[in-house]
Amino acid sequence: MILDAKIPDGPIAEKWEKHKFNVKLVNPANKRKYDIIIVGSGLAGASAAATLAELGYNVKVFCFQDSARRAHSIAAQGGINAAKNYQNDGDSVYRLFYDTVKGGDYRAREANVYRLAQVSVNIIDQCVAQGVPFAREYGGLLANRSFGGAQVSRTFYARGQTGQQLLLGAYSALNRQIAYGKVQMFPRTEMLDLVMVDGKARGIVTRHLVTGHIESHSAHAVVLATGGYGNVFYLSTNAMGSNTTAIWRAYKKGAFFGNPCFTQIHPTCIPVSGEYQSKLTLMSESLRNDGRVWVPKAKGDKRVPRDIPEAERDYFLERKYPAFGNLVPRDVASRNAKLACDEGRGVGSTGLAVYLDFADAIKRDGLDKVSQKYGNLFEMYAKITGEDPYQSPMRIYPAVHYTMGGLWVDYNLMTTIPGLYAAGEANFSDHGANRLGASALMQGLADGYFVLPYTIGDYLAQNPGPKISTDHPAFKESETNVRATIQKLLSINGTKTVDEFHKELGLLMWDYCGMARNAEGLQFAKDKIKALREEFWRNVKLYGENEDMNQTIEKAGRVADFLELGELMVTDALHRNESCGGHFREEYQTPENEALRDDTNFAYVAAWEYTGPNSEARLNKEPLEFENVKLTQRSYK
Amino acid sequence: MAGNNPNSTPMNLTLKVWRQKNAKTQGQLVTYNVKEISPDMSFLEMFDVLNEDLLRQGQEPVAFDHDCREGICGMCSMYINGRAHGPEKGTTTCQLHMRKFKDGDTIVVEPWRANAFTVHKDLSTDRSALDRIQQAGGYVSVNTGGVPDANEIPIPKPIADKAFDAATCIQCGACVAACKNASAMLFLSAKVSQLALLPQGKVERKTRVENMLAQHDAEGFGSCTNIGACAAECPVGISLDNIAMLNREYISAKATSDNIG
Amino acid sequence: MSWFTKTFSSTIGRKLLVAITGLFLCSFLVVHLIGNLQLFSADEGVAFNAYTYFMTHNPVIRAMEIVLLLGFAFHIYEAVVITRRNQSARSVKYAVNRPEQNSNWSSRNMGLLGTVIFVFLLVHLYNFYFKLKFGEVSLDAAGNKNLYVIAVESFSHWWYVALYVISMIALAFHLIHGFQSAFQTLGLSHKKYTPAIKAFGYFFSIVVCAGFAAMPLYFFFLY
Structure with missing residues (x-):
């Protein structure tokens, strides 16, 4: 099936303006008749909820955390891009658009990306008006920095806590609507099913995480803003609770899943220290501005780093990429670190780390200057590892950080299910096969503040159907299914814990569907995942009953979904016989070991369709047409 | 390992x-x-x-x-x-x-x-009272869209930095847990200070502090007696200066606001 | 006037009253101390008794006496209300608690210190104020009531001196926290002045309390 993305006609710069004029409007008096459910309270969810409530809709917001403000957007460090050109350095909407499409290795939809760049400027205005304390210059105006190798300074930031400050801005707007009674907030409530009536999304079934109550909620439209699924790898920089359940259950109800295999792996994370490791911590990309990445030249060199003389060190990024050196893009840096470790030259007791050395920077700029720039990061590193990065080099290793894939959406951010929308990291997004630094926050807020409020109105203006009671058989059936699944999980009473399954799955995904993939490995992983899933449903061990708080039920439901999603990711990676962005197939590389795209055969979005519990997902394609950006090969030599 | x-x-x-x-x-x-x-x-x-x-x-x-x-x-x-x-x-x-x-x-x-x-x-508690304090006024009343350009409101860097320091509160509740009086005043003051410092927040500063404090009291938190355990235990270093600022805001709001109820 | 009562029954409002009355009481301590320094003049109490006469007969002072009484009353009443509220804000206590790791003992025990001071106050008032007002007091050479001899007599008992000294130590700790705390409550915090206020508060607490404690010690040991 060829998917219609409903991209408006006309020149790219006019599409969004034109579309905003063409969308149908809901009469202000009628808005209060419509109910909208939003699942997730991060940047996309909170901003959409606040804005839709301001417009007059009745909004219900659900999150599994104990407060809307704990959504994982809060952990974003670096910043948010916007084409303000405040620095007068040649930035423009067009340049941000171009950089994003190119950075995504030409696997993003041009029209969406252009719109993203356009509304990026409004986001900053909005956040400042809310009281977000962005960094400022001494003159009182906003400061910018260049980020992730961009040639212009377009990143707005609030020290290393930009995500936190932006989320608190959206959270405050959300709170205001809660106080007005326009938003009803449901914390500690997890969506477990999407309810459809007459082919449209009409509500959700949830479980309250403290009481175990299964409840139905009905609405005229449902928005999933539940973030990414990086936790399929078990170890990632995602929060422990980040999960795929909402979008996965929507997928199983008919929403197509776009580009599931596109995963971003961030090169500078604190490496795994042991079996018990529960998550990985990101160290800001900015460290690569001054730190030099190296490993010993000899395999298995176990000397402490300062005993290894200069001549016996391999600064492999500087050696291979003299022009960009340590500042090559995330995917390139990550892959080369893996390569060095695969060769047996990794450092630390696990051999899965490379050094990031600041000795030269300290010698050149002095300790004070280095500590001014990176003091808080060094402190964080010391806290976690117990080692002093001023004395000996940091050890870093890549870790899963962001998933570009997600539910397929059209230009209106509507999935293939009418009335079901996906926003932020949960949709297959505007980032193509690789996301640029500081663009995730931009996309989440763009979707929530400036896109969904228009496009949902368009849908609601066109008769989404009458209010439906939660006594409707569709809700009752869904509740029954949800309860049955929980009972099933509780009744297995096997011998392996959920975490054990999750770790096994994560390792498979990391080894075979991580930084570098090949057909043989993917096929192997696919069979293994199937077997693991089968074992899960036979041998998983939970505790107790579905009453009160039972965190084993929460985990089991999420891991059950990861066990299915993992297979789809592998299927997608296996079918995409090219390398692009975060998807690196070893069979498809240039002689210089760079990603080799196949634009003739793979310039499309792979949108997978659920066909049943024991049958292969069906591939649908949305061809990508590039009318404004010329496709080129990325090179960082 | x-x-x-x-x-x-x-x-x-x-x-x-x-x-x-x-x-x-x-x-x-x-x-x-x-x-x-x-x-x-x-x-x-x-x-x-x-x-x-x-x-x-x-x-x-x-x-x-x-x-x-x-x-x-x-x-x-x-x-x-x-x-x-x-x-x-x-x-x-x-x-x-x-x-x-x-x-x-x-x-x-x-x-x-x-x-x-x-x-x-077990170790899991209900901290929704803190959310309700935020809902009582921890925001600037602006709708999406229709706001001025971000650079139309210059803010002196030291003020912006101070507001940022207050804004870093993570709402974990350690201040309440550590306080002998189970007071949430450090948490409350962080939000009140952040918004009172910034020009955007000054518009509603009087009603904000009145309403947020009323909610704080209604939730059953104790009263601050300037012990300082909150700031000492705060994982992100929210300063006691914020509580002084909260008091200042409260006094000035109560003395000058139109709210006679 | 409901806004008024609401303001002063809020958590901040009540502690504002404690702070304002507390600072007022500090000013009383200064006046009281300076006056009582007359005890040290080597004239067998003539100056002290003259001062006592002045304090008990000047109409302004008499009026201020009522204000002072109100000051004490509000300070104590509001502090009791706050303390009770605060105690009820945590009904299940921690099994293990290490507050000494994050705060000063005095700041956590203002109620206890205040109670010690209150008990002292009752004894002190009974011994001097009530005796002076309602008791039989001899006259000195100048014809003033001889409060001086009462002081001398009282401070010849070791337990009485001990009560005074211990109470003044309690007062010192009460003030060390209370003085600077009052400024914090009034919102008077600034990085330029707060360190000076804290230092002065410390100095003030020690000097005033040492001054008061010196009197019983002087009479007990040296007189």
């Missing part, structure tokens, strides 16, 4: 953990022994190990709140050996590492205690 650290000998510890089935039942401290704990583990990873052990033995795992595990989401809590978030300064429980403890130590772990925070189960 630690990186370059050869001195990471595993530890055996005795844990005394508060177990409570739900809000309606009584709880008690239950003793567990955990073995082979690596000094490189975080405190919550040590709890993961305990929970896996309990589950394998057919016992109920300990419920505790946590999410980002990098010190920013504010979800983790735990009163560890008599201290909110444990013994290390400026650190959330998720960032507290076991190398701060010694082999053979006994560690007592309790939930946040305050009447405004009821215990859901």
Whole structure:
């Protein structure tokens, strides 16, 4: 099936303006008749909820955390891009658009990306008006920095806590609507099913995480803003609770899943220290501005780093990429670190780390200057590892950080299910096969503040159907299914814990569907995942009953979904016989070991369709047409 | 298993953990022994190990709140050996590492205690009172769209920095937990100060402080007596100056606002 | 006037009253101390008794006496209300608590210190104020009531001196926290002045309390 993305006609710069004029409007008096459910309270969810409530809709917001403000957007460090050109350095909407499409290795939809760049400027205005304390210059105006190798300074930031400050801005707007009674907030409530009536999304079934109550909620439209699924790898920089359940259950109800295999792996994370490791911590990309990445030249060199003389060190990024050196893009840096470790030259007791050395920077700029720039990061590193990065080099290793894939959406951010929308990291997004630094926050807020409020109105203006009671058989059936699944999980009473399954799955995904993939490995992983899933449903061990708080039920439901999603990711990676962005197939590389795209055969979005519990997902394609950006090969030599 | 650290000998510890089935039942401290704990583990990873052990033995795992595990989401809590978030300064429980403890130590772990925070189960508490304080006025009343250009409101850097310092509060509730009076004044003051410092927030500063304090009091939090335990235990270093600013804001609002009710 | 009562029954409002009355009481301590320094003049109490006469007969002072009484009353009443509220804000206590790791003992025990001071106050008032007002007091050479001899007599008992000294130590700790705390409550915090206020508060607490404590010690040991 060829998917219609409903991209408006006309020149790219006019599409969004034109579309905003063409969308149908809901009469202000009628808005209060419509109910909208939003699942997730991060940047996309909170901003959409606040804005839709301001417009007059009745909004219900659900999150599994104990407060809307704990959504994982809060952990974003670096910043948010916007084409303000405040620095007068040649930035423009067009340049941000171009950089994003190119950075995504030409696997993003041009029209969406252009719109993203356009509304990026409004986001900053909005956040400042809310009281977000962005960094400022001494003159009182906003400061910018260049980020992730961009040639212009377009990143707005609030020290290393930009995500936190932006989320608190959206959270405050959300709170205001809660106080007005326009938003009803449901914390500690997890969506477990999407309810459809007459082919449209009409509500959700949830479980309250403290009481175990299964409840139905009905609405005229449902928005999933539940973030990414990086936790399929078990170890990632995602929060422990980040999960795929909402979008996965929507997928199983008919929403197509776009580009599931596109995963971003961030090169500078604190490496795994042991079996018990529960998550990985990101160290800001900015460290690569001054730190030099190296490993010993000899395999298995176990000397402490300062005993290894200069001549016996391999600064492999500087050696291979003299022009960009340590500042090559995330995917390139990550892959080369893996390569060095695969060769047996990794450092630390696990051999899965490379050094990031600041000795030269300290010698050149002095300790004070280095500590001014990176003091808080060094402190964080010391806290976690117990080692002093001023004395000996940091050890870093890549870790899963962001998933570009997600539910397929059209230009209106509507999935293939009418009335079901996906926003932020949960949709297959505007980032193509690789996301640029500081663009995730931009996309989440763009979707929530400036896109969904228009496009949902368009849908609601066109008769989404009458209010439906939660006594409707569709809700009752869904509740029954949800309860049955929980009972099933509780009744297995096997011998392996959920975490054990999750770790096994994560390792498979990391080894075979991580930084570098090949057909043989993917096929192997696919069979293994199937077997693991089968074992899960036979041998998983939970505790107790579905009453009160039972965190084993929460985990089991999420891991059950990861066990299915993992297979789809592998299927997608296996079918995409090219390398692009975060998807690196070893069979498809240039002689210089760079990603080799196949634009003739793979310039499309792979949108997978659920066909049943024991049958292969069906591939649908949305061809990508590039009318404004010329496709080129990325090179960082 | 630690990186370059050869001195990471595993530890055996005795844990005394508060177990409570739900809000309606009584709880008690239950003793567990955990073995082979690596000094490189975080405190919550040590709890993961305990929970896996309990589950394998057919016992109920300990419920505790946590999410980002990098010190920013504010979800983790735990009163560890008599201290909110444990013994290390400026650190959330998720960032507290076991190398701060010694082999053979006994560690007592309790939930946040305050009447405004009821215990859901074990170490998990209900902190929604803090959200309700935010809802009473912790915002600038602007709708999406129709706002001026971001650079039309210059803000002196020192003011912006001060507002940022206040805005970094992670709403974990450690200030309440550590306060002898179970007062949430440090938390409240952080939001009031942030918005009172910025020109955007000044418009509503009077009603904001009046309403937020009224909500704080209605939730049953205690009154601040300037003890300072809150700021000492705050994992992100929110300063007591914010409470002074809150008091100032309150006095001036009450003296000059039009609110006579 | 409901806004008024609401303001002063909020958590901040009540502690504002405690702070304002507290600072007022500090000013009383200064006046009281300076006056009582007359005890040290080597004239067998003539100056002290003259001062006592002035204090008990000047109409302004008499009026201020009522204000002072109100000051004490509000300070104590509001502090009791706040303390009770605060105690009820945490009904389940921690099994293990280490507050000494994050705060000063005096700041956590203002109620206890205040109670010691209150008990002292009752004894002190009974012994001097009530005796002067309602008791039989001899006259000195100048014809003033001889409060001086009462002081001398009282301070010849070791237990009485001990009560005074212990109470003044309690007062010192009460003030060390209370003085700077009052400024914080009034919102008077600034990085330029707060360190000076804290230093002065410390100095003030020690000097005033040492001054008061010196009197019983002087009479007990040296007179």
